[in-house]
Amino acid sequence: MKDYIVRATAADNQIRAFAATTRNLVEHARSVHNTSPVATAALGRLLTAGAMMGSMMKGTDDLLTLQIKSDGPIGGITVTADSKANVKGYVYHPEVMLPPSPKGKLDVGGALRPGILSVIKDMGLKEPYVGQTELVSGEIAEDITYYYAVSEQVPSSVALGVLMNKENTVRQAGGFIIQLMPFAEEEVIRKLEEKIAGLPSITSLLEAENTPESILTTILGDMGLSILDTMDTSFYCNCTKERVEKAIVSIGKKEIQEMIDEKETIEVNCHFCNSKYHFDVEDLKEIIKRSK
Structure with missing residues (x-):
């Protein structure tokens, strides 16, 4: 499956939603940076978030930078994306190896926490917009959810995941960002919260061969889901x-x-x-x- 992002609305525009599959770009990042499994998972999650958040930018020359500066063993991650969902990034210490988390998963939180997440939006103004929040878990999806709530006052649900093969290549990668508009009604909020609470992990959904469209249909299909468009996303560096x-x-x-x-x-x-x-x-x- 190629990498792409779906953009959609639901509940009479009270909800906006983005979902992405990003296995190829995350595997490309893993291969060029020779990242360990936990570093691949961390970088892959932030690349996926960057691609979707970049696609939210309106100007053709707008640039988004997501930067994590960490006191954890990874040291940090930097990702940049444009409004066409071209994304690139790197991990400060790609070689870091950690034992699994208590849940038996790759311990991304242990690799990154404590730290600071910075979101920098360069929209051609005199100064770029910069928002900063502390990492709440280091698992990245929760940290971006917290950033949206604190810095932009946008209630959001963010899911990001990277699943590895036994030989440490990338098996699945993707995610979604679902946001409530300021005029969202209480019934819409309640219904969305119930849907999100009952979801399996994003990698489980991808492993079951769900597409970004079908993931959004699972969450928002009975709330007037309207697919607006799809956009290709890829790892792209403009260095020469x-x-x-x-x-x-x-x-x-x-x-x-x-x-x-x-x-x-x-x-x-x-x-x-x-x-x-x-x-x-x-x-x-x-x-x-x-x-x-």
């Missing part, structure tokens, strides 16, 4: 050698000339996609020429 060259220019001509004189070469590694860019002495000479 030309963009990296601009960063090298910012070091300063004097420093670049010193590297040339000492016959140094530079290797620049992209945090997001792990691509490596090499610049030898001749490349550095050309950079100086072009920057005059």
Whole structure:
């Protein structure tokens, strides 16, 4: 199944909903960053959230960044997404291994907690919007639910999951975000809460071959569900050698000339996609020429 997001409304627009399947992009992130199972689960959950939250942005150039800074062994995660649901991200310590949680699951909370979640929305204004909340569980879905409630005053239900194969590749990944509008009626709220409370885990739903559409139908099918559209989502990094060259220019001509004189070469590694860019002495000479 390809990766995609479904956007929908229900209950006469009192509810808006997003659901995604993201196995391929999470597996791509696992392969390029060589993440451990618990790091894959943590990064995969935040990538899935980022893809859906990015798709909520209205401007074509709008950018969303989700950043967790953690005192746990993972150290942190950074994910960025655009309004087309292109998403990329990395874990600070991808090698972290932990024993299972008391429930026998990958201990994402133990890897991340305590920490701070920052949501940064760059919408082309003078300053980006920044919201911050403490991690309440480190399991990410609960932390984003808490962020929405505290920073944006939007009651939300967030589910995120990554299921691994025995050989540590990604078997399933996906999630949903369901939000109540300010004018939602008490009966709608009650009905939605009952539906959410009776749901199995998101990975169980995906493992049973549910699509994003059928997941939303399970939750909202008797509440006037209206599918608005679908949107492809993928792991995409826009780094290029030309963009990296601009960063090298910012070091300063004097420093670049010193590297040339000492016959140094530079290797620049992209945090997001792990691509490596090499610049030898001749490349550095050309950079100086072009920057005059």
